């Protein structure tokens with residue numbers, strides 16, 4: 001869908017805000033409450049949160065920041081939102097922090113996760129987020145068309 005590329009491009013804009021570092025990726029995330037979703041009566045899509053790598057203090061990830069920035073007012077109803085991330089969510093973290101895929105599942109708000117590019121095996125091999133999300137009943141979609149841009153921004157600083 002052309003819409004997917006629009007939102008992935010917005011996620012890419014978020015990724016470009018990251019301060020590059022050799023030890024992590026630069027990733028952007030956008031949470032959308034689609035037109036017609038439970039709790040959305042506006043007749044259009046609503047962008048309810050955004051995030052990028054290291055936006056919040058600590059070694060934070062884009063998806064994590066977009067979730068942590070939700071408030072009581074913006075938090076969507078269960079199983080209603082779509083997450084766009086320039087890179088597939090991490091399924092393991094060398095730091096021992098909770099992986100984003102678990103945060104996404106635990107939040108309970110997502111129907112679908114759409115990713116711009118799969119995670120290169122630079123830091124962690126065999127990302128299992130696709131399997132974990134699908135086992136949790138969350139659709140995993142690879143949006144085609146911006147892989148090169150997503151990867152280029154992700155590896156700035158490497």
Ligand SMILES: [Zn+2]
Pocket residue numbers: 061062063064089090099100101
């Ligand atoms: Zn992560």
